[in-house]
Amino acid sequence: MEWLIPDLSKHFGINIDIDVNGEIRRFAPETELVLFRIVQESLRNVGKHAQATKAWVYIDFGKYKATLTIKDNGRGFLLPERVGDLAALGKLGLTGMQERAQLIGGRLSIQSKPEVGTMVTVAVPNSGNLEDNEV
DSSP: OTTHHHHHHHHHTOEEEEEEEEOOOOOOHHHHHHHHHHHHHHHHHIIIIIOOSEEEEEEEEOSSEEEEEEEEOSOOOOOOSSGGGTTTTTOHHHHHHHHHHHHTTOEEEEEEETTTEEEEEEEEESSSOHHHHOO
């Protein structure tokens, strides 16, 4: 992400801040790749569709899980009632992020409001199953 964020910021002309909280730790290579791809896809969506001027990437290393949040101040959109309906609406990138998060035992949530922006959050367990480790 050290090279990705400045590269996408320059490419799309969007100011992107990153904030890391907690004790940084490494994950299995496949988990790190999935998280990288979720950040990459989220920020590309911001650059291509959101008409945002600013985006933020927050990484919080908690005791039982790590949470990654990508937020923008763009135009947002109306979410369907079910995540499964995203594909039918042509939002294949968001559907792919959901599937990738599930593959690593994580949970992805999407919040969006027209004229406010979008926030994509993925939580991954430090080890094992997320439900077993949540506080």
